[in-house]
Amino acid sequence: QQQVKQSPQSLIVQKGGISIINCAYENTAFDYFPWYQQFPGKGPALLIAIRPDVSEKEEGRFTISFNKSAKQFSLHIMDSQPGDSATYFCAASGTTGANNLFFGTGTRLTVIP
Amino acid sequence: EAEVAQSPRYKITEKSQAVAFWCDPISGHATLYWYRQILGQGPELLVQFQDESVVDDSQLPKDRFSAERLKGVDSTLKIQPAELGDSAMYLCASSPALDDGYTFGSGTRLTVV
Numbered sequence: 001q002q003q004v005k006q007s008p009q010s011l012i013v014q015k016g017g018i019s020i021i022n023c024a025y026e027n028t029a030f031d032y033f034p035w036y037q038q039f040p041g042k043g044p045a046l047l048i049a050i051r052p053d054v055s056e057k058e059e060g061r062f063t064i065s066f067n068k069s070a071k072q073f074s075l076h077i078m079d080s081q082p083g084d085s086a087t088y089f090c091a092a093s094g095t096t097g098a099n100n101l102f103f104g105t106g107t108r109l110t111v112i113p
Numbered sequence: 114e115a116e117v118a119q120s121p122r123y124k125i126t127e128k129s130q131a132v133a134f135w136c137d138p139i140s141g142h143a144t145l146y147w148y149r150q151i152l153g154q155g156p157e158l159l160v161q162f163q164d165e166s167v168v169d170d171s172q173l174p175k176d177r178f179s180a181e182r183l184k185g186v187d188s189t190l191k192i193q194p195a196e197l198g199d200s201a202m203y204l205c206a207s208s209p210a211l212d213d214g215y216t217f218g219s220g221t222r223l224t225v226v
């Protein structure tokens with residue numbers, strides 16, 4: 001059973017455009033929602049994370065929007081650049097007890113010049 | 114910047130052989146995770162350690178997989194015997210404590226032939 005559902009599977013965006021990736025979860029015990037960026041042959045790297053006490057968090061060109069009632073969260077990449085081309089994973093975990101992350105299936109983003 | 118070290122980077126092994134992977138977490142990180150990432154999918158937790166104790170190994174196929182972290186520092190993941198379906202990226206991650214975000218290593222790419 002997939003704990004975190006992610007869409008789209010792949011995304012092609014023009015340089016300078018906005019990339020939007022969406023995730024949904026069911027487990028209301030989840031209270032930590034990170035996004036990871038992964039380049040080929042590398043491990044995932046933490047990009048940005050949010051907790052449910054806020055509805056939005058921005059770090060540079062990256063923004064997480066969080067809708068607790070809908071159990072959905074999304075990543076927005078503003079002014080997308082070719083260097084942003086990578087696979088992006090959303091994830092979720094609880095912070096009581098073991099906090100292992102449950103990952104989405106990933107979105108392969110391609111930013112074309 | 115501190116890194117999670119993993120070795121080897123790549124491993125090719127024949128079906129039914131034994132294989133082992135090594136991970137050295139960031140110094141001082143008490144929590145260590147082993148994840149498996151099948152090509153095109155998100156990482157899935159295999160085992161989680163808090164110091165030298167196993168916190169969660171519910172998804173570890175214990176008939177063939179074993180993991181240890183004897184002194185609460187570095188860790189070894191072993192597969193014996195390897196099967197074709199074990200071909201994947203094996204990722205190690207560490208965090209300072211159970212409720213902190215964590216850092217992944219670059220992984221070991223295993224190919225079973």
